[in-house]
Amino acid sequence: MQNILITGGAGYIGSHTVVALHEAGFRPVIIDNLSNSDARVLDGIAHITGTRPSFYRGDCRDIDLLRKIFTQEDIAGVIHFAAYKAVGESVQEPLKYYDNNINALLRVLIASQEHSAGQEHVFPFIFSSSATVYGEADTMPLTEETPRKPATNPYGNTKAIAEDILHDVVHAQRRANASLYATPLHAIALRYFNPIGAHPSAAIGENPHGRPENLVPYLVQAASGRREPLTIYGNDYPTPDGTGVRDYIHVVDLAEAHVAAMQYAFAQTDAPRFDIFNIGTGRGTSVKELIATFEEVTGVNVPHTIGARRPGDVAVCYADTTKAADILGWRARCSIADALRDAWVWEQRQHTTS
Ligand code: NAD
Ligand code: UFG
Numbered sequence: 044m045q046n047i048l049i050t051g052g053a054g055y056i057g058s059h060t061v062v063a064l065h066e067a068g069f070r071p072v073i074i075d076n077l078s079n080s081d082a083r084v085l086d087g088i089a090h091i092t093g094t095r096p097s098f099y100r101g102d103c104r105d106i107d108l109l110r111k112i113f114t115q116e117d118i119a120g121v122i123h124f125a126a127y128k129a130v131g132e133s134v135q136e137p138l139k140y141y142d143n144n145i146n147a148l149l150r151v152l153i154a155s156q157e158h159s160a161g162q163e164h165v166f167p168f169i170f171s172s173s174a175t176v177y178g179e180a181d182t183m184p185l186t187e188e189t190p191r192k193p194a195t196n197p198y199g200n201t202k203a204i205a206e207d208i209l210h211d212v213v214h215a216q217r218r219a220n221a222s223l224y225a226t227p228l229h230a231i232a233l234r235y236f237n238p239i240g241a242h243p244s245a246a247i248g249e250n251p252h253g254r255p256e257n258l259v260p261y262l263v264q265a266a267s268g269r270r271e272p273l274t275i276y277g278n279d280y281p282t283p284d285g286t287g288v289r290d291y292i293h294v295v296d297l298a299e300a301h302v303a304a305m306q307y308a309f310a311q312t313d314a315p316r317f318d319i320f321n322i323g324t325g326r327g328t329s330v331k332e333l334i335a336t337f338e339e340v341t342g343v344n345v346p347h348t349i350g351a352r353r354p355g356d357v358a359v360c361y362a363d364t365t366k367a368a369d370i371l372g373w374r375a376r377c378s379i380a381d382a383l384r385d386a387w388v389w390e391q392r393q394h395t396t397s
Pocket of ligand 1: 050051052053054055056057074075076077078079080101102103104123124125126127128143147171172173174235236237238
């Protein structure tokens with residue numbers, strides 16, 4: 044059984060991935076400083092899997108702690124989720140974002156290199172990137188070959204910089220495969236589209252601190268009456284109904300993509316290498332369509348108003364997922380209706396138990 048370090052494993056996507064890895068026969072080891080999560084998520088994971096994952100409360104910028112975990116747990120691969128992710132906050136506090144998102148990546152990479160140096164088997168390093176790196180693209184759907192555009196906010200820039208760091212590290216290794224850094228690193232950046240939903244058990248889900256910025260967490264809180272009506276940010280986009288179009292993916296499908304990427308990396312023999320995959324459904328859904336689907340599957344009305352466009356939003360963003368299907372053998376299986384139903388059950392559970 045291979046031990047996989049999951050940084051940020053107490054978070055939204057990380058916790059679902061811990062479950063998926065466990066179900067696939069890996070042994071997840073979590074490091075999380077709980078800056079945007081709660082230790083109770085470990086109970087939720089244990090409820091689903093029957094096993095409490097190994098958990099280290101600490102910061103990924105603490106290289107000594109990382110070295111201790113790598114040795115103690117004999118880590119065979121990494122999935123690096125730990126980062127701050129609020130776009131608006133990143134504009135207000137860019138240093139906070141560059142410090143955490145870049146320095147955490149560097150420390151985890153250094154510890155991975157040190158630990159795997161000289162090993163004969165591949166060391167997978169999977170990184171959480173984002174469709175935000177495409178910016179306002181000229182064509183849809185987005186393929187991995189679609190040129191990246193300069194980031195419009197510091198959060199997005201940390202994802203672009205992180206991809207460049209992974210590229211440079213891997214290519215340096217390919218050139219000089221006799222140094223300490225001659226490690227069998229197989230780096231994979233997964234560019235997530237819009238993750239939504241919760242585990243169908245409602246034992247884990249998304250738990251944003253404060254007022255949610257993203258559509259679905261806000262929508263479910265507005266539907267339950269915990270928030271003011273949802274504001275639709277603009278109905279004058281060049282889309283069929285005028286509202287923004289995104290590629291919403293169930294978080295359980297997204298978690299499965301990490302398992303597929305991990306299995307793929309372990310099966311390779313030509314590391315070091317760096318691969319990039321879009322992780323979405325390939326389908327675009329407008330804000331109005333999403334509200335209508337939510338109302339249909341839950342029978343609950345979503346109070347909403349139309350407001351101005353949100354600065355920085357693109358009109359349309361959805362993935363071409365051919366590469367992930369062809370190479371990883373992965374594709375999304377759940378519908379938006381499934382995801383919205385699960386998000387609603389999770390919201391109700393929070394509401395009644397908090
Ligand atoms: P999340 O905030 O729920 O999870 C991140 C976890 O990392 C949290 O539990 C937090 O406590 C932890 N963390 C942050 N900095 C840390 C540090 N220095 N050391 C240890 N732990 C730390 O976020 P999420 O939605 O699960 O996102 C996971 C990753 O996916 C992030 O890198 C995010 O940028 C990326 N991503 C998310 C989305 C999305 O819409 N949720 C989209 C694209 C990419
Ligand atoms: N929206 C509203 N009202 C809200 C919130 C969102 O109408 O209260 C709309 C947005 O305008 C957009 C859609 O709903 O059209 C989705 O918005 P989200 O904030 O849920 O998601 P984004 O696509 O803006 O951003 C997400 C992640 C970012 C990531 C980006 C990259 O949150 O971290 O995808 O694609 F950078």
